[in-house]
Amino acid sequence: MALKPVIGKLVSKRVVLASASPRRQEILANVGLRFEVVPSWFKETLEKSSFAVPYEYAIETAKQKALEVANRMHLKHLRTPDIVIGADTIVTVGKQILEKPVDKQDAYKMLSSLSGKEHSVFTGVAIVHCSSKDNRLETEVTDFYEETKVKFAELSEELLWEYIHSGEPMDKAGGYGIQALGGMLVEYVHGDFLNVVGFPLNHFCKKLAELYYPPLKHTIQHVKHDSIPSVETFENLSDGESDSSNPMQHKSANKLERNGVPLSGAIHTPVNSGSIQPVCTVAVENQSGVMEYPAKFPSKIVELMDGFRASKALFVASKLKVFDLLKDKCILKPVDVANKIEASVCGTERLLDACASLGLLEKTHQGYSNTDSANTYLVSDREYSLHGYIIHSNDRLWHLFTHLEVAVKEGTMQTHQAFGKETEDLFQDSSYHSVEAKQRFMTAMHSIAKLTARDVATAFDLSQFRSVCDLGGCTGVLAHELVQKNPNLNVTVFDLPDVIANVSCFQPSGQHITPVAFTAGDFFKDNLPEADLYILSLILHDLNDEKIHILLSKISAICKPGSALLLAEIVLDEEKTHPPRAVLQSLSMTEGKQRSGSEYKQLLEKYGFTNVQIKITGNVLDAILGFKKTSAH
């Protein structure tokens, strides 16, 4: 069986499924996985509103379920499993997250909200690898989610109650089971069916393959799969090309090829016949009678070539507030959008189509509307909106990057060339910068921080600290996240006077918000507020060695033994080629540089910080924590 080698990697391991769901057990048992079932005691009570998007809730719940079982087995049963698998399935309709109904009335409410509508089923999965070191449990978590869209037929009251009285809805997310009677309610399913049943097997196997079969780079041709590919092709899925949207690769057959040559010698036949042709590496005889294989389609390169068009389409649609117009399920025709944004109808229609092709808008015969992710991240007044950073990218970074060639040739930054007399330092030389430019920069920092602050704030246990000073903390997003997670902390944001003067409009409102203090000053020149934990988030990578020396010497001098410094930066791998976002950012940097984990460790140690710990969060920013040496060191 094709899946065996992937599943076979787990044969010698103690695998535990942290779920009582008989459906999940059946799905995994059916593919030959041998595992023990230890249902998790983790209560599904995470605060849903604290997650930006519903699948994050499902992933976090899956992770907590698996970690609870791993810990319990390690501590109570003194048996450390090798792998614990956790999963959580939720149904979302509109903004509502539906889990299992508590009673028949609840089931009725859920099912009637699904009647006649399309909804999403998300399953979050966590694969926790466990080991025991000095009797301590060490875990490494890999997680992912899968989304399937399901549409229900219009359900009559009679049908609804008949189904509820069957008892089937009670232990199922969303109040139905698609594999049994509930299947009769369903008009269509887009995506992985097993995901709706409770476990996304295909995605799970791909993840296992990524974990256990390192990709063979550059040698294997990638093809897009419609359903579970043969196991060899699982090896290749981590390469970006397999995700290509190249239409030529759609719905192609899935046999392994090396250097464009089908290993089996077979010519591919499409799985789904249709007008789109698969990328068949068909040998062609040349004039000398030698079989030649045409070069494979360079989808990754083509994607990069076209990337600037996609970015600019996103920037312009954001700048013209297209996503604001289409928020909250508003559906508009091009002419209505054109009128509202005061643009030509033909230009607007092209822009809307471009956004639809990029997955930012949905297009139906009624008009255009936002996708879920546009509603969450592109509408300008949403909590996790990236609008501010997109405008910053359009108005500032884009211009800077048009001077990249000169920057590379001369080895200098091109801020002056791109922005005339302006200096790079927006807040230091007030006369060159408008209030608007400063506000734009703060909005950009604020929007990125909203997405990164939680991971930074929870990267380490900070309960030993009493006072924190976030140096260059801007609008205070990280500060608020810290007090929310550690209510006993006194947190001060220290930033330049022009920034502090403008922070009020960025502050969260509500009765239960613990206050954060804001202090104006220059961290190079002024005395720093006293604290037992200092934070530098997105500061060091922008500074040259001399400025870093001034700042870190100052922090080191004020830190008492036992106090600490927390850096939040993107940590490069040791070869400095990953993650690409950081490497590309270097191209537009002024005088600073991005660093690897060992470089940050060395830097902190040089200024008297020891026991340096690095946490790669998997989000945009990573965290590095070092403690001021005690005199014994």
Ligand SMILES: C[S@@+](CC[C@H](N)C(=O)[O-])C[C@H]1O[C@@H](n2cnc3c(N)ncnc32)[C@H](O)[C@@H]1O
């Ligand atoms: C790149 S932003 C990072 C903002 C925030 N820490 C974050 O992670 O989102 C740099 C911040 O450092 C502040 N800053 C720059 N020079 C400063 C100085 N000399 N003294 C205090 N703050 C400064 C800027 O005003 C800005 O808010």
